Amino acid sequence: DAGVIQSPRHEVTEMGQEVTLRCKPISGHDYLFWYRQTMMRGLELLIYFNNNVPIDDSGMPEDRFSAKMPNASFSTLKIQPSEPRDSAVYFCASSPSLLSGRARETQYFGPGTRLLVL
Amino acid sequence: GENVEQHPSTLSVQEGDSAVIKCTYSDSASNYFPWYKQELGKRPQLIIDIRSNVGEKKDQRIAVTLNKTAKHFSLHITETQPEDSAVYFCAASTSGGSYIPTFGRGTSLIVHP
Numbered sequence: 001d002a003g004v005i006q007s008p009r010h011e012v013t014e015m016g017q018e019v020t021l022r023c024k025p026i027s028g029h030d031y032l033f034w035y036r037q038t039m040m041r042g043l044e045l046l047i048y049f050n051n052n053v054p055i056d057d058s059g060m061p062e063d064r065f066s067a068k069m070p071n072a073s074f075s076t077l078k079i080q081p082s083e084p085r086d087s088a089v090y091f092c093a094s095s096p097s098l099l100s101g102r103a104r105e106t107q108y109f110g111p112g113t114r115l116l117v118l
Numbered sequence: 119g120e121n122v123e124q125h126p127s128t129l130s131v132q133e134g135d136s137a138v139i140k141c142t143y144s145d146s147a148s149n150y151f152p153w154y155k156q157e158l159g160k161r162p163q164l165i166i167d168i169r170s171n172v173g174e175k176k177d178q179r180i181a182v183t184l185n186k187t188a189k190h191f192s193l194h195i196t197e198t199q200p201e202d203s204a205v206y207f208c209a210a211s212t213s214g215g216s217y218i219p220t221f222g223r224g225t226s227l228i229v230h231p
Contacts, residue, residue, distance in 0.1 A: 031217070042223040043162070043207065056218075091161065095217065105150045105217050109161040 004110035006092050012116045018080040021113045023092030024073055031095035033107065034067055034077050038088045049075065082117045089114050120145040122210050124222025132230050137198050139225045141208035142190040148210040151184060151191045152219065156205045165206075166193070169213070198229045 005024040013019055025032050034046040047057040049069045057067070064083070069075040079086055093107040121144040131137050143151075149170035154162040168175045168182045168191065175182050179198075184191040195202055205226050209219035 033218075043221045045218070045221075048218065105211050105213055105219065106152065106164050106167070107154075107162075107219065109163065111161050 004092055004094055004108055006090075006110035006113050008113060009111060010114045010116075012118065013082055014118050015083055016081045017117075018078065019082045019086075019115060019117075021077040021090050021092075021115070023075045023077070023110060025075070025092070025094030026096075026108055027073070028097060029094035029108070030072070030097040031104075032069060032075050033091075033093040033095075034075070035091040035093065035109075036088045037091060037112070043091075046077070082115075084117045087115055087117050120148060120210055120220040122208060122220045122222045124208050124225055126225060127223065128226045128228070130228045130230065131198055133198060133200060135198055137195045137202070137227055137229075139193045139206055139208070139227070140190060141192070141210075141222050142188075143210040143220075144189065145210070145212070146189065147212050150211045150213045150219075151182070152209050152211075153180075153182060153193050154207040154209065154221075156207065156224075158204070162207060195227075198227075200229050200231050203227055203229045 007022045030051050033048040036044045046059045047067045048055055052069045065079055067077045089112045091112045092110040095107055124141045152167035153165050155165045156162040166177050166180050166182050168184050173184055179196050181194045205224045207224045208222040211219040
């Protein structure tokens with residue numbers, strides 16, 4: 001298994017531009033999480049999905065952030081318009097389903113997208 | 119909701135020494151406590167976990183202890199090596215509940231050769 005896949009790995013953009021981050025979870029995982037990591041705030045949970053349905057988006061900073069999961073193998077996190085304070089590393093993670101026989105609580109992180117908004 | 123406090127934020131040791139990182143949690147319903155290691159520029163990865171039905175778990179040079187009464191758990195690394203240098207995160211969640219972990223703020227461990 002290739003693990004959780006994220007793209008792009010690095011993104012540099014200018015303030016006001018739209019940014020779209022992409023994630024492909026591990027096949028058979030039914031939970032998907034989006035995190036933001038900064039030195040100041042640590043690892044913050046932004047939103048998570050179960051079976052493609054958003055369950056809790058209370059961590060999304062503001063309306064400029066949106067996330068979708070159109071199917072079990074793909075999710076996006078969009079920032080529009082982007083601001084310098086959005087600069088961070090964004091991680092996607094997934095967790096196994098109950099039927100997989102693996103520890104449901106374990107989170108498998110992707111390599112992250114390093115975002116810099118100028 | 120759950121609140122996880124982690125200390126210290128930075129820990130510097132000499133190679134061969136032991137390192138201990140401590141976490142406290144607030145929700146008595148939490149029963150699953152994983153530890154993740156994040157090397158510089160890499161993703162967090164699970165290194166060890168413990169469930170509330172045991173008090174200690176070991177895996178080679180790392181061990182985790184849990185005190186349910188006091189609501190705290192600790193990561194112990196013995197005979198530290200430079201490759202142990204990383205940020206370590208503790209977390210707490212409820213198996214059978216939402217499974218969603220609450221992470222601590224992380225501890226940056228530096229092992230000096």
